[in-house]
Amino acid sequence: MVYYLYEEGSRARKVVTDFLDAFCGYVSSDGYVAYSVFDDAAKYPDIVRCGCWTHARRLFVEALDSCSEARTVINDVAALFKVEAECSRKELEALERKTERENRSVPIMTRIYCRLKSLSKDTATMANSLMKKAVTYMLHQWDSLRNFILDGRVQLSNNLCEQRMKPIKLNLKVCQNIGSERAAENASFMFSLMESCKLNNLKEEPYMERLFNSLCMEQVDWKLNLPCFYKQ
Structure with a gap:
C-alpha cells in the first residue's frame, strides 16, 4: 500500500x-x-x-x-x-x-x-x-x-x-491550486489509490470502475477493495 x-x-x-x-x-x-x-x-x-x-x-x-x-x-x-x-x-x-x-x-x-x-x-x-x-x-x-x-x-x-514521491513532486504546481484543506485531503487519498494500483500492477481505470460500482452495494468488505487485497 x-x-x-x-x-x-x-x-x-x-x-x-x-x-x-x-x-x-x-x-x-x-x-x-x-x-x-x-x-x-x-x-x-x-x-x-x-x-x-x-x-x-x-x-x-x-x-x-x-x-x-x-x-x-x-x-x-x-x-x-x-x-x-x-x-x-x-x-x-x-x-x-x-x-x-x-x-x-x-x-x-x-x-x-x-x-x-x-x-x-x-x-x-x-x-x-x-x-x-x-x-x-x-x-x-x-x-x-x-x-x-x-x-x-x-x-x-x-x-x-x-520513487512514490515523484508523482507528488511533478504535480506541485497543480497542487498549489487546491482550494481547501478538505480538497487537499481528498487529493492525497486519490494519489494513494492510484500509486497503490501501480505498486500492485493494477490498471487504474478498471479498478476505479469496480470501486465506484461497489458504492451501490449494501454490504461491501472495503478491505478487500484496497489495491493490495484486490483480485481482478
Whole structure:
C-alpha cells in the first residue's frame, strides 16, 4: 500500500508520531530530524528506525570531485548493495538474507566504520566541507544505518518511498491550486489509490470502475477493495 498523509501541510514531528502511535516494526527513513525520535528505544520500544544507505552514500558522491578519499567509502557501500543484489538473485527468504548479511555485510560495515573514524580525525580531510558533511552525517546516522542487519525484510535504502514521491513532486504546481484543506485531503487519498494500483500492477481505470460500482452495494468488505487485497 501507498499512503500519502496530509495534515494541513505540516511536516512536523507530531504528524509522524501521531500516525505511528500504535505501530510496531521497522521504519525506513533518511536523516530527516522528525524521524529521529524513534531512535529513543525507551520511549518507542516497538519501533526500530532503519537509515538509508543511498542518502548516506550520496554525500560522498558529492564530495568525490574535491576529495579522492570519498571513493573508498563509496566502494564499500557499493559492496553492501552487491550483497543485497546477490540475495535477491538467489531469491533468499528473510531469515536466509539475515544470515547472509551477518556473514558478509557486517565485516563490510566494520570496515566502513573504522574508515569513518579515521577520516573524522584527519584534519586535512575534515577541512573539506563536503567530506566533513558526509563523514559527520554517516557517523551520526550509524546506529540507524546498521539496523538493516536485524531483519531480512528491511531494505538498505528507502528508494521505494522516494520513487512514490515523484508523482507528488511533478504535480506541485497543480497542487498549489487546491482550494481547501478538505480538497487537499481528498487529493492525497486519490494519489494513494492510484500509486497503490501501480505498486500492485493494477490498471487504474478498471479498478476505479469496480470501486465506484461497489458504492451501490449494501454490504461491501472495503478491505478487500484496497489495491493490495484486490483480485481482478
